[in-house]
Structure formats: C-alpha cells, structure tokens
Amino acid sequence: MDKTENSVYLKCKDHTVSGEIFSLLWDEKYKMLRTYPAPDAEKLPAYYQSEDYISHTDSKRSLFEKVYHLVKNYALKQKLKYILSENPEKGKLLDIGAGTGDFLNVAKNDGWKVEGIEPNASARKRSAEKGIPLREHSDASFVEENISGYDVITMWHVLEHVPDLEMQLRQIKKMLKDNGTLFVAVPNFRSFDASHYGEFWAAYDVPRHLWHFSSETMTLLFEERGMKVIRKIPMKFDAFYVSLLSEKYKTGKMNFFRAFYTGWRSNQKALRSGEYSSFIYVIKQLNK
Template sequence: MDKPAASHYLMCKDYTVSGELFALVRDEELQMLRTVPAPAEDRLPEYYKSENYISHTDGKRSLFEKCYHMVKRYALKQKLKYINRENPEKGRLLDIGAGTGDFLLVAKADGWQAEGIEPNTSARKRAKEKGISLREESDEVFMEDRSGAYTSITLWHVLEHVPDLHRQISELKILLKREGTLFVAVPNFRSYDAEHYKSFWAAYDVPRHLWHFSPEAIKAVFQQHDMKVIRQIPMKFDAFYVSLLSEKYKTGKMNFLKAFRLGWRSNRKAASSGQYSSLIYVIKHANT
C-alpha cells in the first residue's frame, strides 16, 4: 500500500531569530508534523543565535527568565527522580542536547557517571565554566565504542531538533544497554494550549523544531526501531511556560494572568485526555 500523502497543517513564523515563515506538514501515517522547508544542516546554527534562546545562555535578565530558572531547578530534581525510579542501580548516563550542563551536575552529584553531548559552542563554553566538559557530536561517542554502554540516555526537549530523526533513534538504540532506559521529552501538538494558540503556539518554535510529535507519533516512530514506550509522564509546568511565550507572540505582551489561566485549563483537560503540553516518554528495547 502506498504511504498516505502529507498534508498542510499550519503556517508558522520564527519569532525568535529570523521572522521567516515555515509550513507545518502532517504525516498522516505517523500522526506527526514536520517543518517545511527544513534549513540545511550547515545553516541550522544561525537560527539559534539569540540571547532569547535561554537553554543556551542561562539568562536571568527578566522576571520571566528568573521564574524559568526557579522552575528549572525543581524540574531537574524531578527528572532525576524519574530516572532513579526506573534504574535503581546507577550506572553510566548520557544526556544528549545537554545545554549548559545543569542536568549533568545534578546527576553527577547523585552518583551517576554522567556524560553529555551539546553541539552549541556557547552552551558548551558555559557548561565548562561549571566544570562540565561536553562532546560536540555523537560521533565522538561512537569512536570510543560505547555500544550498549549506557544505563540511561536522556533527551530533554531535543528530539524535535535533530535533522535526521531515524538516524538519531538508531544511534540511541545502539548506545543503550539491553535493559537500559531512554527518556525523551517533547512538546505535544495535540494539547489544548496548542489547539488554542494555533500558529502562535510557542512550542512549534520553527525552524529549530523540525519535528512535532503527538503521543501516537512517538509510539509509532520508536516502534519502527523495535523500541517501546512503557510510560508517559506529564510536564505540567510546560503548559504555563509555553502559554506565556505564546501570549507574547500573539499580542506582544506576556499577559501573565491570561497565560496562567490557559495553562491551568490545558492541564485540567489533559488530566482526562492525557494530551499534556509536553510529555516525557519512558522507552525501552521492545524485547526486554
């Protein structure tokens, strides 16, 4: 049977760097969206050159950024809690897209042999100032023959950024121990806040986000690689954070109260539907 044709879903603007317009195109078979046109890989770094890209800068200039980091400290502890729950015996951990290294600091302090990969030069420099040395590319890990070496691999809001989705998942499968656990956090375009803000929804973040997932999409994509989702964990703070940015894109103002109400409503609806603004997927090899 022929694969169903892709269909147009939305037009979105890059509000962070370029102001360019991009299309979101639906893959009917996998129930996901992709950004079109996707920038050439050598041009992608240009779309990250902004002081507003907070995960690469550790910026604390505004009330919004200070609140972000306050919530981030709590979220880091929660992520570690999830990992320890799935992996009672601490081993080697790989954080892909490690940003400025904060999660690795928390994991190392808890006894994990934590390593990280981060392609952004300024983020790696900031991590090094904290005592964390990050590799630039996953190829460096493969050169050291780390097949099946990692008890846990984490991608916190990273999978949506990778140019070659299936190559990335294939690499994850090779690096992960047979009984190991993969943690993938991504936005969910089926959430209430996504449906409300439509093209202004900040988690589309084109063209940095090349892929846009639903829970069904994550399950289908990883199933193609003989991996299975065993659990979904909601990221409830994301509904508020994304709504704040979406309000700014839509109206030019943060509108804290309106964004808070929208985020609360999104989480309330997701309590029954499961369609949270962002979700963490706990994934294992299919035959374990």
C-alpha cells in the same frame, strides 16, 4: 485539514530570530508534523543565535527568565527521581542536547557517571565552566566506541531539534544497553494550548523544532525499532511556560494572567483527554 501525506497542517512564523514563515507538513506514517523547508546543516545554527534562547545562555535578565530558572531547578530534581524509579542502580548516563550542563551536574552529584553531547559552542563553554565537559557531536566513531554502553540516555526537549531523526534513533538504539532506559521529553501538538494558540503556539518554535510529536507518534516511532514506551509523565509546568511565550508571540505582551488561565485550562482538559502540553516518555530497550 485534509490529513494526506505532506498536506499543510499549519503555517508558522519564526518569532525568535528570522521572522520567516514555515509550513508544518503532515506525516501520515508516524502521525506527526515536520517543518518545511528544513534549514540545511550549514544554516541551522544561525537560527539559535539569540539571547532569548535561554537553554543556551543561562540568562536571568527578566522576571520571566528568573521564574524559568526556579522552575527548571525543581524540574531537574524531578527528572532525576523519575530516572531512579526505573534505574535505582546508578550507572552510566548520556544526555543528548545537554545545553549548559545543569542536568548532568545534578546527576553527577548524585553518583552517576555522566557524559553529554551539545552542538552549541557557547552552551558547551558554560557547561565546561561548571566542570561538565561536553562533546560537540555523536559521530560514528563515538557511537561505535559506546555500543551498549549506557544504562540511561536522556533527551530533554531535544528530539524535536535533531536534523536526521532516523539516524538519531539508530544511534540511541546502538548505545543503550539491553533493558536500558531512554527518557525523552517533547511537546505535544495535540494539547489544548496548541489548539488554542494555533500558529502562535510557542512549542512549534520553527525552524529550530523540525519535528512535532504526539503520544501516538512516539509509540509508533519506537515500537518500529524494538523499543517500548512504558510510561508517560505529564510536564504540567510546560503548559504555563508555553502559554506565556505564546501570548507574547500573539499579542506582543506576556499577559501573565491570560497565560496562566490558558495553562490551567490546558492541564484541566488534559485530566480528561490525556493530552498535556508536554510529556516525558519512558522508553525501554527490548531487543537489538
């Protein structure tokens, strides 16, 4: 493609809810993609109204969903280990986009003081049933009450969803303590599975995913704001999970063996290229 500002990188279909077609436009400044047209704030919640959106439902109707939750339980413990390796003294933790509260529940049981934010009402209800109440929004008053208030802030596959990226990054910077740590998990559109599936790559997930990042993007975004990516952690399971969904979007079937092979190839190629399907970025607050 011609990589000029706002040139069309790819056109993708919303396979989950609407069937609408969206464009992915190139952002030259941050070397990333943005979804166009982006739904306005009033219409965006409708694109999440699906039982297939399992991060909001906890559903276990199929073998795929049952396997997803088994892997998820393992991943939750791994995430906590990553946090403890950077922040061994358990303090105050904020999870933005907390879903049904599972990660906060694990962190709370480990001794962290936890808070969470989740816009989806049904997800908040499920979290509350687990003893983890969540706020709906991080409005201006909440941010002002919590300036330099958190040792750790986490966003597990959430940054790609936020409507106002600039405002979200400003809020995080305000709320994170000096030398505090931000953990951000996002897909990587530079991965092999992304190039293999193209418009059918499930991690594009338009229009719920409004922004599409690479490692270069994350370095540029946070360095500009006085923060530094100090570590990248590959999320190797994501290559398999995303490939399964991508097969379904492309062929109408999960095609477990083909998806497993593509996920395996993606991880193998990433050993040389460094471009895994998703990463957890460990980001330090350097200065206010």
